[in-house]
Amino acid sequence: MPELEEQKTLESGYVTLEDLRRHGNIPPDEVLESRAVPIFDCIEEIPCTPCRDACPTGAVIMPTMNDKPRVNWEACTGCTLCAQACPGLAITIVNIPFGKRVLKDPTKALVSVPYEILPIPKKGEKVALYDRGHRYLGEGEVFSVIRSYKYGTVLVNVVVPKEIALEVKFVEVVRDE
Amino acid sequence: MIGKCSQCLMRVNGYPHVRTCITPVEDGMIVEYEEGHDAELPLPTKEMLVKREDLEYDIAVIGAGPAGLSAALEASSMGARVLVMDQSPVPGGQLVKQTHKFFGTKETFAGMRGFEIAKMLTDKLKERENVDVMPSTQVIGYFKREGSLAAFRTEGLGRYTLLRIRARSIIVATGAMERSLVFPGNDLPGVMGAGAAQTLMNVFGIRPANEPLIIGAGNVGVIVAYQAVQAGIRVKAVIDIAKKSAAYLVHSSKIRRMGIPILMRHTIREAYGKGRVEGATIYKVDDNYRPIKGSEVDIEVDGVWLAVGLTPSIEVLELMEAGIKFVPELGGYVPMRHRNLETTVPGVFVAGDASCIEEASTAMMEGRVAGIAAAMRAGLGGDEHVKKMKETIRWLDEFRSSPHYRRIREGLFKVTLEGGAS
Numbered sequence: 001m002p003e004l005e006e007q008k009t010l011e012s013g014y015v016t017l018e019d020l021r022r023h024g025n026i027p028p029d030e031v032l033e034s035r036a037v038p039i040f041d042c043i044e045e046i047p048c049t050p051c052r053d054a055c056p057t058g059a060v061i062m063p064t065m066n067d068k069p070r071v072n073w074e075a076c077t078g079c080t081l082c083a084q085a086c087p088g089l090a091i092t093i094v095n096i097p098f099g100k101r102v103l104k105d106p107t108k109a110l111v112s113v114p115y116e117i118l119p120i121p122k123k124g125e126k127v128a129l130y131d132r133g134h135r136y137l138g139e140g141e142v143f144s145v146i147r148s149y150k151y152g153t154v155l156v157n158v159v160v161p162k163e164i165a166l167e168v169k170f171v172e173v174v175r176d177e
Numbered sequence: 178m179i180g181k182c183s184q185c186l187m188r189v190n191g192y193p194h195v196r197t198c199i200t201p202v203e204d205g206m207i208v209e210y211e212e213g214h215d216a217e218l219p220l221p222t223k224e225m226l227v228k229r230e231d232l233e234y235d236i237a238v239i240g241a242g243p244a245g246l247s248a249a250l251e252a253s254s255m256g257a258r259v260l261v262m263d264q265s266p267v268p269g270g271q272l273v274k275q276t277h278k279f280f281g282t283k284e285t286f287a288g289m290r291g292f293e294i295a296k297m298l299t300d301k302l303k304e305r306e307n308v309d310v311m312p313s314t315q316v317i318g319y320f321k322r323e324g325s326l327a328a329f330r331t332e333g334l335g336r337y338t339l340l341r342i343r344a345r346s347i348i349v350a351t352g353a354m355e356r357s358l359v360f361p362g363n364d365l366p367g368v369m370g371a372g373a374a375q376t377l378m379n380v381f382g383i384r385p386a387n388e389p390l391i392i393g394a395g396n397v398g399v400i401v402a403y404q405a406v407q408a409g410i411r412v413k414a415v416i417d418i419a420k421k422s423a424a425y426l427v428h429s430s431k432i433r434r435m436g437i438p439i440l441m442r443h444t445i446r447e448a449y450g451k452g453r454v455e456g457a458t459i460y461k462v463d464d465n466y467r468p469i470k471g472s473e474v475d476i477e478v479d480g481v482w483l484a485v486g487l488t489p490s491i492e493v494l495e496l497m498e499a500g501i502k503f504v505p506e507l508g509g510y511v512p513m514r515h516r517n518l519e520t521t522v523p524g525v526f527v528a529g530d531a532s533c534i535e536e537a538s539t540a541m542m543e544g545r546v547a548g549i550a551a552a553m554r555a556g557l558g559g560d561e562h563v564k565k566m567k568e569t570i571r572w573l574d575e576f577r578s579s580p581h582y583r584r585i586r587e588g589l590f591k592v593t594l595e596g597g598a599s
């Protein structure tokens with residue numbers, strides 16, 4: 001069956017959460033619950049290395065340029081540089097403990113979404129949350145915006161319900177007409 | 178909009194058939210539609226000056242895109258006197274409209290955007306005294322016996338300089354031209370190459386459509402769809418007759434999450450509208466690419482953008498009588514070449530899309546190989562340059578070892594000759 005599933009993904013044109021689990025791109029629960037982690041929507045062997053080159057701790061493992069990136073969860077500090085550097089905008093940073101530790105609300109999590117469309121969402125703005133196939137997931141709020149001068153891709157940090165943190169992949173500002 | 182097709186031909190200041198997409202605007206210019214192709218060549222006037230120049234260089238590079246600029250950088254750093262010509266008034270080739278960050282590795286400036294790479298390469302060349310970059314210059318002939326090129330430089334409308342260029346080596350980095358598709362209504366205004374739409378959006382700041390349909394879900398189609406969204410355009414759909422998209426999943430995922438449908442096994446029946454595209458009929462095909470009855474759907478669109486592949490521009494190589502072979506995997510007719518990218522004409526090298534339709538990253542690396550090899554042909558360089566060329570070839574081999582480049586590998590196997598540096 002996995003092969004058939006793979007085919008479906010290729011036809012639909014996007015990577016699903018199930019694909020990512022199968023490829024080992026989703027960390028174990030204890031890791032997810034304890035720190036910020038990058039989720040790489042990158043499961044093909046393509047010649048591309050900016051994530052590896054941006055990683056300050058060597059946590060992105062990619063022996064040759066065509067290898068799929070693998071993350072050493074122990075070495076990763078959740079610094080977000082890979083997400084800023086990725087030319088495919090394929091990496092989100094999922095920070096589940098952020099809800100409990102910073103917001104004092106364990107039902108929430110923080111997701112950093114790479115963003116390249118003007119206008120850039122602003123702190124405090126409401127955003128519509130979408131999954132990988134543009135399914136509407138609900139509303140989130142912009143906590144902060146990281147403007148990456150080195151890598152040029154903005155990261156929008158969004159507070160979302162914890163249970164959909166792994167699904168959020170795109171946001172759109174909700175503006176009153 | 179890459180200066181090669183004839184779709185932008187207009188009458189300018191009375192001159193017929195002017196390629197408006199590569200002609201800079203001047204004050205007081207009169208630009209008119211041409212009805213049919215019955216325009217007459219205007220008689221020479223006093224202003225229509227043709228001058229003559231004789232030039233001599235170690236290396237002549239035809240094309241100032243990623244391949245040509247990289248070749249010029251390598252060759253000039255080995256001490257060669259280099260001339261880079263390009264038909265466009267602005268150097269950079271197709272890099273100038275690439276607003277997305279590039280894949281690849283540090284060697285090919287991965288993470289930088291295409292237009293930034295164009296600027297960086299051009300700026301570097303400007304600093305070098307032994308390099309001349311000559312825009313608005315088209316090569317039109319090759320004189321075999323003396324090994325020289327004929328070209329003309331457009332100084333303004335109707336003002337040309339005819340050039341004879343002698344060079345010890347020549348690098349052909351002429352790029353490629355977008356393919357079109359045959360369907361009723363494909364001549365309606367609003368139907369254009371995806372590259373043309375990209376030029377209008379990203380170089381000229383013009384919105385070519387509000388709700389276009391894109392044909393072709395390869396990397397070009399999905400990247401242009403993404404850039405259209407960035408330009409505030411609502412892409413109706415990206416369709417492709419193939420069963421599976423040839424694009425990198427990361428690229429297609431990017432537009433799917435923004436809600437742009439990708440319809441595989443779909444193609445266009447016709448585009449229609451009064452005076453411009455107002456809609457298109459698309460249909461689904463079965464496993465044998467035959468239309469499925471009853472699958473026709475009319476969609477309201479005001480543009481149809483074609484991202485259906487590219488054809489290498491090899492006209493200059495044909496003039497030179499270089500060995501040419503038809504290799505569909507590489508985009509059509511392409512020159513035979515050695516590993517160091519020398520063609521069957523000694524001293525003539527090829528690099529970039531003219532050698533094989535691929536990526537800007539590989540074009541830059543091929544340019545470096547050709548640049549080093551051409552400079553060595555001209556008697557420059559030493560062991561360290563042989564080593565550098567071999568390393569660059571190794572990088573190309575590694576890049577192409579991705580499953581995405583299987584067809585490229587097979588194609589290259591058919592046109593690569595024994596001998597030359599490897």
